[in-house]
Amino acid sequence: MEIRAEQESDDVAEVHRVAFGAQGDTVAALVGALRRDDPGALSLVAVEDGRVVGNVMFTRSLLDAPPRLVDVQVLSPLGVLPGHQRRGVGRALIARGLELADERGCPLVFLEGDPAYYSRWGFRPGGELGFRKPSLRIPDAAFQVHPLTAYEPWMTGTLVYSATFWDYDCVGLRDT
Template identity: 35%
Template sequence: MDSFFIRSEIPADIPAIFEVNLQAFGQDGEARLVRALRNDGDYIHGLSLVAVHEDRIIGHILFVPVSIESDHAHVPAVALAPLSVCSEYQCQGVGSSLIEEGLRACRQLGHRIVIVVGHPSYYPRFGFTTAAVLGIKAPFPCQNEVFMACPLVPGALDGIHGTVRYPPAFDTEGAHAG
């Protein structure tokens, strides 16, 4: 599908972003998470992107600040959470375009590491690898192969290990909440 473009979220997009997340996931957990992250200030301007087709928002991606914490260091990173595409536009390159543009925006803003919980057959094409093999752990139970990290610059993950700390909304609204 070639007839869409990607841009940064604007305030008028907020209701449509909620609806895209609701429709894409078939429940409101991710939509509530995005709203809570925005309300809590755990939001990076320029890293909430929308895909637009004929004046309709058909996809959304959000990157939020996280850290990788060990006894010796707190390394800043961002988490891709969530990525949503309306069901009628899935498998048409919208999600891939959102990820590629999002990673480009992360690099441009100086971020070095991205964390994601996602499909192990989808995210490696964008440079993600299983975080556990790098010594990076999830703060919640999940299968190793779905918890991944991506270096945005060469060497960004060298010597990095610890547990990822997410913003509080992930504990109250996120997929691993309650």
């Protein structure tokens, strides 16, 4: 398996359509919008036998800390084709993405997700570290953060998602 930067010819939208089932079209549209709205987005793909089988994106958001706004990253979405799940694809994408975010000087990476899965990479509940979630619809346990090398203790406050996540209603859980 190769982990590399997404290329224009990679069909990551199809990965998310399949990986996210009923929400797949929304997630695929979100990916396109994030790419358009954040030219500095970090988008990585996992390739096996010449086929893209996974994708992860790290995009810019803000932390509203008391002294000033801080540029942070949000890991979202992470998608792996069903036939390739539970084989280390997601793990490899996350690990490489965190390395690159750290190399870029990013202090914090946030996400919404399963704590049992993401805690393996050092993600911790954001509330326990003094961070406030951007929406009450996000379950406390799902709001997670991973401090990187550039993190400093004064960097606390409220995560402010980029407008793109709000535009696509991809923040927290909606009642169905």
